[in-house]
Amino acid sequence: xxxxxVNGAAIIVGGxxxxxxxxxxxxxxxxxxxxxxGCASMGLGIAMVVKVTFLPVAILSLLLGSIMGELIHxxxxxxxxxxxxxxxMDKVVTPPKNGLSQEEYMEKFIAILVLFCASGTGVFGxxxxxxxxxxxxxxxxxxxxxxxxxxxxxxxxxxVATLAIPxxxxxxxxxxxxxxxxPLTSPAMIADFSAVGGLIMFATGFQICGIVSFPIANMxxxxxxxxxxxxxxxxxxxx
Numbered sequence: 001x002x003x004x005x006v007n008g009a010a011i012i013v014g015g016x017x018x019x020x021x022x023x024x025x026x027x028x029x030x031x032x033x034x035x036x037x038g039c040a041s042m043g044l045g046i047a048m049v050v051k052v053t054f055l056p057v058a059i060l061s062l063l064l065g066s067i068m069g070e071l072i073h074x075x076x077x078x079x080x081x082x083x084x085x086x087x088x089m090d091k092v093v094t095p096p097k098n099g100l101s102q103e104e105y106m107e108k109f110i111a112i113l114v115l116f117c118a119s120g121t122g123v124f125g126x127x128x129x130x131x132x133x134x135x136x137x138x139x140x141x142x143x144x145x146x147x148x149x150x151x152x153x154x155x156x157x158x159x160v161a162t163l164a165i166p167x168x169x170x171x172x173x174x175x176x177x178x179x180x181x182x183p184l185t186s187p188a189m190i191a192d193f194s195a196v197g198g199l200i201m202f203a204t205g206f207q208i209c210g211i212v213s214f215p216i217a218n219m220x221x222x223x224x225x226x227x228x229x230x231x232x233x234x235x236x237x238x239x
Contacts (some may be wrong), residue, residue: 003138004171008164010146015161018153033151035209042205048198048230053188056197057230067221075217086155113205114216117167126171130178
């Protein structure tokens with residue numbers, strides 16, 4: 001189980017380093033690097049989407065999952081839970097003077113929460129390592145997360161490093177449950193699942209770049225229904 005540890009360590013190192021360096025990092029680097037990270041997120045998303053087996057499955061999953069998220073107000077719930085972390089850390093350390101409003105702060109925090117904890121790369125990477133022992137996807141993700149955490153911690157502070165905890169829990173759970181999940185799936189189901197994760201990562205990239213604000217958290221239920229919809233599609237529409 002190398003991947004979850006490497007990925008978690010990358011976020012801790014990046015988050016702490018960025019928070020400690022703070023204002024000593026040039027404004028030019030701070031302002032421009034998030035655009036690069038957003039671009040990288042979109043690139044990873046595209047790479048995952050192009051491997052889709054049944055495009056209608058990915059689109060339908062994204063639409064229905066997003067509707068589910070909106071109906072249960074998932075993003076609002078995650079925002080409340082995510083808001084606990086920075087408030088707790090504020091009692092221990094002085095928050096960075098970054099000029100961000102509370103709304104902007106939470107928007108960026110939730111965006112990287114999704115990127116770290118709920119990306120298709122992380123989910124599929126953990127499952128893949130659990131079944132095959134190949135941690136390459138999570139190690140690639142760790143490189144991205146290391147620098148992403150560092151840059152965002154300059155603006156958001158030490159709470160960024162704490163995101164290693166939920167990410168580690170999620171990836172470890174998927175790793176341990178992979179032996180149960182994978183035998184029930186097919187290559188088409190996994191490809192369609194990864195494509196949905198890629199679409200969410202693509203949208204996350206836009207949000208990180210500050211181009212447009214997608215309801216990222218409300219899109220997450222799409223990941224839960226992607227495989228069942230793919231299985232039903234094969235059963236009823238593929239002959």
